[in-house]
Amino acid sequence: MTKKLIALVFLLSLFILIAMNWGNNEIRFPEKETITIQNLSEIPPSPGVDIYGLTTDNFEVLDDEIQRNESLYIVLNRNDVSPEKIFEIQQAAKGEVKLNRMMPGQKYRLYRDEEGVFAFVWHRTSTEFTTINWKDEITIENGEIPVETVIRTVSGTIHSSLASALMEQEISQKLVVELANIYAWTVDFYGLQMGDQFKAVYEDRYVNGEYIGIGKVRAAEFVHRGKELRAYFFDDGEQAGYYDNEGNSMRRVMMRVPFEYNPRISSSFSRNRYHPILKRNRPHYGTDYAAPTGTPILAAGDGIVTEAQRRGGNGNIVQIKHNSVYRTAYLHMSRFASGIRAGVRVKQGQVIGYVGQTGLATGPHLCYRLYKHDSPVNSVTYDFPPSEGLKDIYMDAYKTTMVRFDDMLNSLDAPEELAMN
Structure with a gap:
């Protein structure tokens, strides 16, 4: 049978089939279903998932914090988890997380269903957590909570100390530590004088809308004994640090004072x-x-x-x-x-x-x-040479960073006026 003959037979058969069913509309092609608000609402919603990746539907969630002399064993046993299961959890955690490092004040969360507590979330820090789930089998996962960063600015004039100047503006004292670390090699903080001034562009950090403290200082200015010293944070991909307006490191070969604070x-x-x-x-x-x-x-x-x-x-x-x-x-x-x-x-x-x-x-x-x-x-008066500065290949990118933060520092009002607001 030739190809032409096969094609002719196929077309003849199709014609006969259509003719036989033309009157009773037996031949139907599937219609596309129109999506409406009514049938769309029939699609079941996804189960609720919290920031730890656990579903919360039909579960009771209990939030608390570690008390003095408490351990994972005490917390779980108090919530009716058997000693045998707690032992299994402790064995499974080896190599994953050190459960013996729980500290008073650390937050935790328990998940309970009709069969009892089946999961535990331990906040190791404000942003790091460990999830332990033993609903079906024991699983242990470490995670991080996203941090929201907000850029803030502050400036002031020193009347007694840097700490007092920041306290007047209700700024976290951690900023004192950060500024002291940046200028530790160039400014004698014990020798600050009345009238010395400062400005800073820094990060405030939040987790789930809750303030968790100051982050990185992005740029700063210190006027000490009439000399202006600006510092900018820059990460060239090889190392990150603070540099002056010429790209020299703010660090020196040696620290002037071997303390975190200047005593x-x-x-x-x-x-x-x-x-x-x-x-x-x-x-x-x-x-x-x-x-x-x-x-x-x-x-x-x-x-x-x-x-x-x-x-x-x-x-x-x-x-x-x-x-x-x-x-x-x-x-x-x-x-x-x-x-x-x-x-x-x-x-x-x-x-x-x-x-x-x-x-x-x-x-x-x-x-x-x-x-x-x-x-x-004399370590107090000696002029230490700076550590290695930025390489030439990074200077164009660094100057762009400087311009951005110079605009922010220059836009601040006079420190004395800001301090009184």
């Missing part, structure tokens, strides 16, 4: 100082910072610990060789930080010990000593 200077660097215990004049090749016992002491720069021991009148002492030029010494510590010993490499800002009054000391303080080519120098 009070109780005794300054001197070539001839009267010693309160020895009762005679002698050189004091360091700066004494009065601080409560146990205050963390930071490494002033990257380097290798060359000494960490108790030594005579120096008490517990740590010495760090930073490079061929600089070394530092930290005297009268109450104790050393974990792992600090001779030969250990440390990073700038790492905790190396804690304030004390060991050796010849009349009260808790740190004697901080800086040596350049093994000669003592």
Whole structure:
């Protein structure tokens, strides 16, 4: 049978079929269903899902927080979860999350159905959480809650301290810490003067509409003793940090003060100082910072610990060789930080010990000593060279960032006027 004949037979059969059914409309083609508000409403809605990814329909949700001396076992057992199930959960959590790090005040959520509690959400931080679900099988997932960031600005004039100036405007004191960290190498915060001024562009952070604190400072200005110092945050993809208007790092090779906060200077660097215990004049090749016992002491720069021991009148002492030029010494510590010993490499800002009054000391303080080519120098007045600045390939992008934040800083009213609002 040829192809033409096959086609002719097919068409003849189709014609006969149509003719036989023409009168009773047997041949029907499916019609497309028109979607209306009425039939659309018949589509069942998706079950409600909360921010932790758990459905909330037909479940009871209980929110609470960890109390003193409470653990996961105590919380779940109080809510009728069997010891056997709690043990299974603890075993499943190994390698996923450290359940023994629950702290008083941390929030948690329980999910309960007609069979009892079947899931637990633990807020490890304000933005990080762990979900444990044992409804069918035990599953453990770590997650993060999205953070909303709002850019804020502030400026003020210092009458007594930076903390007081911010407190007057009901700004979180964490901003004091952030600004102190940015300018730690260039501004002596203990030596702030009345009339010094500041401006800052910073982030306020929110989770589910709840304020959780200050985030990153994006740009800042400090006018100290008539000198204006601006700093801008920039991330070049290799490293992130604060830089001045020429792209130089705000960090210095060495920290001027080895503390997170600038404590009070109780005794300054001197070539001839009267010693309160020895009762005679002698050189004091360091700066004494009065601080409560146990205050963390930071490494002033990257380097290798060359000494960490108790030594005579120096008490517990740590010495760090930073490079061929600089070394530092930290005297009268109450104790050393974990792992600090001779030969250990440390990073700038790492905790190396804690304030004390060991050796010849009349009260808790740190004697901080800086040596350049093994000669003592005054760390308070010494002009430290900056750390490595931005590479040329990033300068165009950095200048764009500067222009943006300069506009914001310049748009702020005079600090004195803002402080009174």
